[in-house]
Amino acid sequence: MAKSDLLGGSLWDEYSDKVTTLMNNPLNQGEITEETAVANGHKLIVADFGAESCGDAVRLYWEVNPESEIIVDAKFKSFGCGTAIASSDMMVELCRGKTVDQAVKITNIDVEMALRDEPGTPAVPPQKMHCSVMAYDVIKKAASLYKGVDVDSFEDEIIVCECARVSLGTLQEVIKLNDLKSVAEITDYTKAGGFCKSCIKPGGHEDREYYLVDILADVRREMDEEKMAAAADAGSAGDFKAMTLVQKIKAIDEVIDESVRQFLVMDGGNMEVIDIKDADPYIDVYIRYLGACNGCASSTTGTLYAIETTLKEKLTPDIRVLPI
Amino acid sequence: MRVYLDNNATTKVDPLVTVKMQPFFEELYGNPNSLHKYGMEVRPHLNQAMGEMYDALNVPDQDDILITSCATESNNAVLKGIYFKYIAKDPDKNHIVATSVEHPAVLDTLHFLSEYGVDVTLVDVDENGGISAEAIKNAVTDKTILISMMWANNETGMIFPVEEVAAFAKEKEILFHTDAVQAIGKVHVDLSKVNVDYLTFSAHKFHGPKGIGGLYVKKGKELPNLLHGGEQMGGKRAGTLNVAYIVGMGLALRQAAGHVEKMNSYVRDLRDKLEDALSSIADTIVVGPREQRTPNTILISLRGIEGESMLWDLNRAGIAASTGSACASESLEANPVMSAIGEDPELAHTAMRLSLSRFTTEAEIDRTIEVFTKAAERLRSISSTYAYTNEVG
Numbered sequence: 001m002a003k004s005d006l007l008g009g010s011l012w013d014e015y016s017d018k019v020t021t022l023m024n025n026p027l028n029q030g031e032i033t034e035e036t037a038v039a040n041g042h043k044l045i046v047a048d049f050g051a052e053s054c055g056d057a058v059r060l061y062w063e064v065n066p067e068s069e070i071i072v073d074a075k076f077k078s079f080g081c082g083t084a085i086a087s088s089d090m091m092v093e094l095c096r097g098k099t100v101d102q103a104v105k106i107t108n109i110d111v112e113m114a115l116r117d118e119p120g121t122p123a124v125p126p127q128k129m130h131c132s133v134m135a136y137d138v139i140k141k142a143a144s145l146y147k148g149v150d151v152d153s154f155e156d157e158i159i160v161c162e163c164a165r166v167s168l169g170t171l172q173e174v175i176k177l178n179d180l181k182s183v184a185e186i187t188d189y190t191k192a193g194g195f196c197k198s199c200i201k202p203g204g205h206e207d208r209e210y211y212l213v214d215i216l217a218d219v220r221r222e223m224d225e226e227k228m229a230a231a232a233d234a235g236s237a238g239d240f241k242a243m244t245l246v247q248k249i250k251a252i253d254e255v256i257d258e259s260v261r262q263f264l265v266m267d268g269g270n271m272e273v274i275d276i277k278d279a280d281p282y283i284d285v286y287i288r289y290l291g292a293c294n295g296c297a298s299s300t301t302g303t304l305y306a307i308e309t310t311l312k313e314k315l316t317p318d319i320r321v322l323p324i
Numbered sequence: 325m326r327v328y329l330d331n332n333a334t335t336k337v338d339p340l341v342t343v344k345m346q347p348f349f350e351e352l353y354g355n356p357n358s359l360h361k362y363g364m365e366v367r368p369h370l371n372q373a374m375g376e377m378y379d380a381l382n383v384p385d386q387d388d389i390l391i392t393s394c395a396t397e398s399n400n401a402v403l404k405g406i407y408f409k410y411i412a413k414d415p416d417k418n419h420i421v422a423t424s425v426e427h428p429a430v431l432d433t434l435h436f437l438s439e440y441g442v443d444v445t446l447v448d449v450d451e452n453g454g455i456s457a458e459a460i461k462n463a464v465t466d467k468t469i470l471i472s473m474m475w476a477n478n479e480t481g482m483i484f485p486v487e488e489v490a491a492f493a494k495e496k497e498i499l500f501h502t503d504a505v506q507a508i509g510k511v512h513v514d515l516s517k518v519n520v521d522y523l524t525f526s527a528h529k530f531h532g533p534k535g536i537g538g539l540y541v542k543k544g545k546e547l548p549n550l551l552h553g554g555e556q557m558g559g560k561r562a563g564t565l566n567v568a569y570i571v572g573m574g575l576a577l578r579q580a581a582g583h584v585e586k587m588n589s590y591v592r593d594l595r596d597k598l599e600d601a602l603s604s605i606a607d608t609i610v611v612g613p614r615e616q617r618t619p620n621t622i623l624i625s626l627r628g629i630e631g632e633s634m635l636w637d638l639n640r641a642g643i644a645a646s647t648g649s650a651c652a653s654e655s656l657e658a659n660p661v662m663s664a665i666g667e668d669p670e671l672a673h674t675a676m677r678l679s680l681s682r683f684t685t686e687a688e689i690d691r692t693i694e695v696f697t698k699a700a701e702r703l704r705s706i707s708s709t710y711a712y713t714n715e716v717g
Contacts, residue, residue: 012636023636029706052709055630055673059708077708081632085706 014125015082016117018090023082028092030075032061041065042072047142050134054206056080058088060138062095064146069099076138083124083131087111091135104143104154107165108136129163130196130205136162160210163195168210175219183212240315241283248276252285255314260307269293271307274324282320285311289323299323326642327688331529332478332506332621332679333646338531338579341572345533348568356565357556366567373574380581381523381540382516388541390561391570395505395526396429397550398539399472401561402501402522403433405547406470411442419443419467423455423484425477425661427503434472443467453480453612453623453661457488470499475507475523479661479677481621482612483511490519499545505529509580510587510618521545525577527569531681532576536569583682592619594689595680599624601693602678605700607710609671611662620680625662625671628710629703634676637699643692646677 015023037044042063050057058080063073074095076088091111095103111132115123124132144151157167174180174189187194193212198204201213234242240251252273264270269292277284287307293299300323308321328336348369354362356370377389392398403420411418420437422430424446434444445463449455460471471493476483486502493500501522507513509530515523522545526537539561541547546560553562596614599622603610607627626634631647638645662672678692704710 012639023633024640026706048708052628052673057708077706079628079707079709080630082636084630085633 011125011128012082014122015086015128016115016121016123018115018117019083019086019123022086022089022115026076026085026089028075028089028096029077029085030061031059031077032063032073032075037063040072043146045142045146047138047145049138049141050079052079056084056131056134058084058134058138060088060092060095060142062100062142062146064100069101071095071098071100071103080134081128081131083128084134086115087132087135088138090114091139095139100143100146103139106136106139108132108134108162109165111135126163126195127197128195130198133162158210160208160212160215161190161192161195161199163199164191164193166190166192168215171212171215172219175216176223179223180216181220183216186212186216241318245276248283249273251315252276252311255311256307259310259314263306264291264293264303267292267296269296279320282318283316285319285321287321287323325688325691326644327684327692328644329678329680329684329688329692330644330646331681331684332481332677334528334534335531335681336683337528337533337572338576340579341532341576344575345568345572348571352567356567357554369571370565370567373571376574376578377538380513380577382514383540384543386543388539388543388546388558388560390539390541390557391565391573392537392539392561393535393563393566394537395427395503395524395529396537398524398526398537399427399429399501399503400433401539401550402524402547403430403437403470403472404550406499407437407440407442408548410469411437412440415441417467417469419445419465420470420472421445421447421460421463421468422472423460423474424448425453425455425479426472426474427478427505430472430474430503449477449482449661452616453477453482454616455482455484457485457492460485460489461492464496464498468496468498470501472501472503475502475504475513476510476618477661478506479675480612480623481506481617481679483507483616483618486520487518493521494519506618506621508577509583510620512584513581515540522547527573527576530576530580531683532573533569536566536573538573586682588619591680591682591684594684594686595620595622597686598622598678598680598689598692602696605697611675622678623661624676624678625674626676626700627674628707629700630673631675633703634696634699637703638692638695641691641695641699643695646679647675 032044034044040063043066045062045064047060056079059077061075062071065072074092076092078085078088091106094106094110094114112123112129140151140154143154157169160166160168160171171186171190171192175186178189180186180189183193183200186192193200196205198206199208199212201211228244231242231244232247235244235247240248243251261270270290271287271293272290274286274288289299293303304321304323308319311319311321352366352369354366356363356366374389378385392401418441420434420442422434422444438444447455447459447463455473460473471489473484473486473489475486490500499521502520503524504513505524505526506529508525521542523540528534549560549562551562556562556565599610602608602624605626609625611623635645635647662675
């Protein structure tokens with residue numbers, strides 16, 4: 001853990017000057033009336049997103065020229081913290097002068113970038129990123145009202161992490177390609193889960209449809225299944241080392257039944273396979289002698305050599321047989 | 325003017341306490357457990373400080389006041405001590421009753437212990453943020469080993485029925501612990517009158533230094549150590565004695581006990597003045613009846629104003645308050661006490677806590693009223709929910 005993690009961050013210290021300034025004096029706060037819009041021959045759109053009970057709510061006003069579809073004026077009202085107010089204000093600034101289609105392409109990440117003082121320094125600390133997501137959601141809501149379509153039609157993929165805007169497809173691909181094993185690794189690769197943390201697992205700031213822990217588990221299961229299937233295919237093709245454990249046991253038992261057991265039984269003895277361990281580069285086969293073999297002098301010399309040589313010939317030269 | 329109204333979080337050290345502690349850094353710095361003169365010469369000061377604490381809580385010499393590093397340690401020592409002494413040995417006595425609004429030092433520890441077979445019942449507060457003794461009594465079963473209930477709540481200031489619950493616990497032969505961190509210096513904490521087995525306190529809540537606290541343990545109710553490693557505190561809490569801070573806490577506790585009347589006259593009047601002014605702002609709710617609260621605390625909810633944004637505006641004007649609302653804390657959780665009160669869910673995000681001390685002045689209160697009123701106006705003019713409350717219905 002870093003010193004800053006041990007002491008915990010001070011939220012407000014990490015706000016950019018732009019966030020602070022806009023929180024203190026939002027420039028685009030206010031409303032647009034129906035009369036004003038109609039008088040200008042424009043269409044008024046009023047979109048609400050969020051609720052006071054969630055801790056964040058925003059109302060967006062658009063005055064749209066129906067011919068050019070340009071948003072000629074925009075205003076907002078917000079129930080929320082400083083980040084919510086500042087990012088709503090910046091969002092409105094970015095909407096103004098754009099067409100509705102262009103505005104829908106503005107994301108919370110664009111808003112956050114625009115709030116930075118320096119391009120390389122985030123405008124808000126990670127846990128505040130989710131406050132800017134609402135600015136993006138309300139644009140989609142406004143556009144859906146304007147076009148009379150469903151909000152979901154603007155989103156062609158499932159977004160798992162709203163803060164970093166990472167889709168389900170991207171996550172699945174990155175986990176697979178890089179063989180990621182933990183959520184921390186996913187965050188390192190994609191930034192997903194690095195901000196408000198709601199998408200990591202249930203119980204966060206807000207309920208999500210998809211959680212990183214579940215996606216990771218699902219993809220890992222899929223990968224394991226694929227691996228097993230590949231091993232099974234390879235095993236069926238006779239590649240002993242590529243076989244699954246069950247296939248290995250079966251193959252060893254078959255060889256023993258075919259070429260070993262009958263000779264032991266003739267002398268009143270027998271054997272069983274106890275376990276198989278991968279001891280790279282070897283494969284250790286643990287066996288136990290039964291009946292007359294148990295304690296027989298040759299069981300650790302000649303007989304053992306015969307069993308091992310047979311298995312080596314039939315399966316792989318890397319087999320070692322260890323009696324216990 | 326800077327105004328500090330977050331005294332339930334921490335307080336400034338009383339200047340008398342600072343002066344009292346001063347010699348113990350460079351002059352009287354011996355280890356009191358050493359045999360030589362350096363060690364010997366600090367012992368009378370420790371004795372005096374311990375005596376001040378015993379007097380302030382009005383407890384007999386046969387009982388223990390263990391010095392700890394903070395209230396969190398004291399609470400952990402009680403709950404884990406109960407686990408090791410009783411629950412781990414007798415699973416039939418594995419039940420602990422607490423309130424749902426205890427400090428995290430109690431709630432998180434109980435949550436941890438629940439993974440080791442401890443059965444926990446958390447009693448919810450009523451709509452005033454209060455706890456009835458009946459509710460606690462009803463939660464008790466024949467498996468209950470301990471009741472842990474704070475003396476006063478940190479968020480609302482609501483005073484809980486400690487005397488009645490303590491008597492009930494004694495009658496039922498159930499151990500009783502109270503986290504009195506928010507009560508000391510604000511109400512009379514007299515253990516000759518209230519039958520508690522364990523009591524937690526912390527110096528920095530009553531104008532002593534941070535990093536030092538205490539745990540009162542009644543004779544016969546001793547628990548296994550939380551910290552092992554030395555003979556300090558009669559072998560019951562290891563670690564070199566923090567002489568300067570113990571001396572500071574002794575004086576601070578004596579001062580706090582001596583200032584209870586001032587808290588309930590001078591500070592209460594200031595608090596009531598502030599509360600009257602703030603609740604005259606439209607659409608505000610103050611949680612809990614005034615007379616049932618500690619005299620320094622106000623938890624007020626302002627419809628349409630998110631808590632952190634109010635905190636922001638107050639802070640710009642140099643006024644420090646607090647909120648447990650969604651955006652303010654790193655955990656992003658709604659104020660747990662507000663959630664427990666079960667008012668409109670939106671109130672959980674609009675609550676502000678203002679907590680005074682005996683050092684608060686009337687000029688500071690006047691300034692706060694002025695700033696608060698202006699901030700409420702400004703933030704409601706921006707609010708997306710306030711202006712439309714009526715329209716939405």
